[in-house]
Amino acid sequence: MKGFVLTASRIATPAELLHDGFVVVEGRSVREVGQGSPPDDLFPIVELGDTLVAPGFVDVHVHGGGGAQVNCDTRDEVVSSVQKMAQFHATHGTTALVATTVSDSPEALRTAIEGVAAVALAPGAAVLGSNLEGPWIARSRAGAQFTGALRPPSIAEFHDLVARSQGTLRLVTVAPELDGALKLIAAARAAGVVVSIGHTDADYETATAAFEAGARHATHLFNAMAPIHHRRPGPVAATLADDRVYLEIIADGIHIHPALISLVARVAPERLVLVTDAIGATGTAPGLHRLGPLEVVVKDGRAVLAGHEETVAGSILTMDRAVALAVHVASVPLLIALQAASLHPAMALDESRKGRLTSGADADIVLLDQDLSVISTIVGGEVVYDPTGVLAPLAHEVALPEVPVPDVAAP
Helix, strand or coil, X not given: CCEEEEEEEEEECCCCEEEEEEEEEECCEEEEEEECCCCCCCCCEEECCCCEEXXXXXXXXXXXXXXXXXXXXXXXXXXXXXXXXXHHHXXXXXXXXXXXXXXXXXXXXXXXXXXXXXXXXXXXXXXXXXXXXXXXXCHHHCCCCCHHHCCCCCHHHHHHHHHHHCCCEEEEEECCCCCCHHHHHHHHHHCCCEEXXXXXXXXXXXXXXXXXXXXXXXXXXXXXXXXXXXXXXXXXXXXXXXCCCXXXXXXXXXXXXXXXXXXXXXXXXXXXXXXXXXXXXXXXXCEEEEECCEEEEEECCEEEECCEEEEECCECCCHHHHHHHHHHCCCCCHHHHHHHHCHHHHHHCCCCCCCCCCCCCECCEEEECCCCCEEEEEECCEEEECCCCCCHHHCCCCCCCCCCCCCCCCC
């Protein structure tokens, strides 16, 4: 089959919500998006009625899911694990992700980077590369990171990881106040790797210097960084003030209050990026799990470090629930929430074919119901999740296991 047409009550384009529109998919790409009747051609039409057709979600900060995580002992384990988490997150509307490590030994990070680079196409979300959250972060703001693996920024280690990644290292978190951090930021920028500031005690001036050196992202804004103070504005104020910087938010109702999600959406709607920060425990039973080398306990809808219940350890969030919380709890306008889950993260990575429903873009699509729950997911024109069979006429389904949707705790 060369292509198909979807018609629905709402279509989310990069600029607006079209009512009673259509999306024409040809091969792996979007051929046309419009309003009214679709063009008269030979492609089969699936009429979806009262459904929202949106660009697939792009998660740039995800450690795991479905019982799998990026930090593993061997390269083959990393490959298998990343494929499994990509399949899991596709069931929640994610069509592309960046596999994210936590701070670990040099050997472990080399293994993870090489494993992510070796991931082949598999049913599920496309794996765009890897994201290093640490080890070049502040000990004082380590959060749920293994402090024994933290070390000073090293340009030599960075270049070694870039080489091992075969061009798939996409993003790295750095605490800009560390010795050598600004030089590493400049080196990463020159290598085409996006630099994010995070896990940091930097003051306003140092954070600003990081942006001047080339940093263009903030890792889970507000979390694991010095808070705003009226005489010491710190990194949060610096990121909000710089129009070049994308702002990650973990919209689970646990990491930050929904009022702050709403505030960021008002102050910088074009830079808001929703992420899950999901760990391997996402979609599995409560109890004892792992995040890299550390033990984590999942209880009452939240993940915390074992023995340190005051320290949140990633999340059990999925992107569909992040969008739903942003809209229904934080009162973020629907189009902005959808952009924050698709267009903006794609732009942060300079991915011009991802995160948008427009002519020439990849045919990565999520179908959502009125509650913003996922009905079906399409990746590169192929149906990868369709539990109720609404897309059965296309006969392209790839069976994925049904998985439980974790509850999102109310604030």
